[in-house]
Amino acid sequence: MSDPRAGPDLGRRRLLAAVGVASASALAGCSNPLNQAGTNDTDDANETNDTDGTNGSATNGTDAATGTNETDANGTATNGTESNGTATEAGENATDPAADADVYHEVYEAVVGSVTFLQVGGVEDPRTGNQGQGQGSGFLYDDRHVVTNQHVVVNGDEVDVRYTNGDWATTEILGSDRYSDLAVLEVDHVPEDAEPLGLATDSPRVGQEVLAIGNPFGLEGSMSQGIVSGVDRTLEMPGQGFAYPNVVQTDAGINPGNSGGPLVDLEGEVVGVINAAGGDNVGFAISAALTDRVVPALIEEGEYRHPVLGISHVPVDPTIAEENDLPEADGVIVYDVVDGGPADGVLEPSPNQVQRGGSAVPVGGDVVLELAGESTPDGHALARVLALQTSPGETVPVRVYRDGEETTVEVTLGARAEIAEEMGTGSASQSP
Numbered sequence: 001m002s003d004p005r006a007g008p009d010l011g012r013r014r015l016l017a018a019v020g021v022a023s024a025s026a027l028a029g030c031s032n033p034l035n036q037a038g039t040n041d042t043d044d045a046n047e048t049n050d051t052d053g054t055n056g057s058a059t060n061g062t063d064a065a066t067g068t069n070e071t072d073a074n075g076t077a078t079n080g081t082e083s084n085g086t087a088t089e090a091g092e093n094a095t096d097p098a099a100d101a102d103v104y105h106e107v108y109e110a111v112v113g114s115v116t117f118l119q120v121g122g123v124e125d126p127r128t129g130n131q132g133q134g135q136g137s138g139f140l141y142d143d144r145h146v147v148t149n150q151h152v153v154v155n156g157d158e159v160d161v162r163y164t165n166g167d168w169a170t171t172e173i174l175g176s177d178r179y180s181d182l183a184v185l186e187v188d189h190v191p192e193d194a195e196p197l198g199l200a201t202d203s204p205r206v207g208q209e210v211l212a213i214g215n216p217f218g219l220e221g222s223m224s225q226g227i228v229s230g231v232d233r234t235l236e237m238p239g240q241g242f243a244y245p246n247v248v249q250t251d252a253g254i255n256p257g258n259s260g261g262p263l264v265d266l267e268g269e270v271v272g273v274i275n276a277a278g279g280d281n282v283g284f285a286i287s288a289a290l291t292d293r294v295v296p297a298l299i300e301e302g303e304y305r306h307p308v309l310g311i312s313h314v315p316v317d318p319t320i321a322e323e324n325d326l327p328e329a330d331g332v333i334v335y336d337v338v339d340g341g342p343a344d345g346v347l348e349p350s351p352n353q354v355q356r357g358g359s360a361v362p363v364g365g366d367v368v369l370e371l372a373g374e375s376t377p378d379g380h381a382l383a384r385v386l387a388l389q390t391s392p393g394e395t396v397p398v399r400v401y402r403d404g405e406e407t408t409v410e411v412t413l414g415a416r417a418e419i420a421e422e423m424g425t426g427s428a429s430q431s432p
Contacts, residue, residue, distance in 0.1 A: 214261025226252030310341025
């Protein structure tokens with residue numbers, strides 16, 4: 001493999017151009033719905049902790065695409081039984097369904113040999129305590145490593161990989177990261193015909209076609225088709241205290257067992273790593289951009305350090321703007337700062353609040369307008385800039401609206417896991 005990170009050779013790229021079909025991707029899935037807005041979705045006045053998103057699909061009976069780990073008669077965890085996505089029929093909205101089907105098949109044939117079935121041993125059924133086997137998906141990242149979800153492998157004691165040609169490989173977990181729900185396995189065998197899948201470098205577009213390829217309900221090599229239905233989501237799992245940033249939303253069919261598989265475009269490049277489903281036709285994937293930052297660190301160091309400001313905030317809506325005499329509803333208002341955190345003594349939290357319409361409205365405190373030179377009109381943008389354009393230990397400018405005027409301060413960013421440890425929590429729940 002002269003270029004282990006290049007995407008697959010589709011062989012019929014001229015066909016793609018001829019039919020003019022937009023790039024397609026697949027989405028993530030899990031067995032239980034997620035609150036996509038949550039406390040990290042800053043489109044409303046809910047609290048946001050804008051950083052790394054939630055454990056969108058925890059295994060062992062919560063929200064993972066690997067599902068509930070229900071044990072069948074053979075002692076194998078079935079990982080959920082309820083479908084949360086409906087695959088869009090190929091060509092449903094196209095002018096030439098037959099041509100579309102040819103394109104989807106071409107992409108499938110180029111990609112499926114690089115998609116893996118994961119069998120996770122030693123997984124405990126949370127309801128019975130019995131040991132069983134969990135299942136999930138993954139994909140070949142380079143000539144030695146498979147990428148999957150952290151929640152797929154975190155509770156198992158061994159992970160075996162099977163390729164679509166029937167070959168098995170044993171693995172070692174090189175690293176996993178709960179704040180991005182990503183994990184990397186080193187495999188002892190890669191079939192000669194398996195090509196690593198490249199990560200898409202262009203940001204996905206709403207309406208872009210995508211394909212989800214994986215192993216829903218253990219049905220290996222399954223594909224569903226859909227579109228990118230949302231981008232730059234901030235996805236929170238209730239109770240975790242953090243959120244995944246820059247998440248891709250899709251309407252492709254995502255079910256238990258899809259977790260960790262690729263969501264690809266029509267060039268066969270990975271748009272995202274499927275990790276959660278939030279209901280019918282609503283699925284999520286960890287973006288290629290975040291994957292591209294996290295995975296190399298997991299391979300080299302076994303961990304990834306996520307930058308953190310150490311604040312809690314809500315988006316500025318018209319009510320907050322009115323109560324704070326702000327010129328417009330823009331940015332996020334800081335209502336709490338982690339003691340001893342990066343922003344402590346630099347950013348000012350709201351000292352007061354008033355009740356409006358049954359909700360507490362923060363009064364006073366900094367309104368963050370820019371981070372590291374990038375506009376932050378809402379918590380989604382703040383989370384994305386923090387996650388994709390900054391690093392722990394970096395000193396970044398923060399433009400804020402304070403006391404009736406704009407000013408710029410500097411904050412030296414911390415690392416989420418380290419702050420969480422200092423706080424005695426697993427999530428650094430106060431910080432974005």
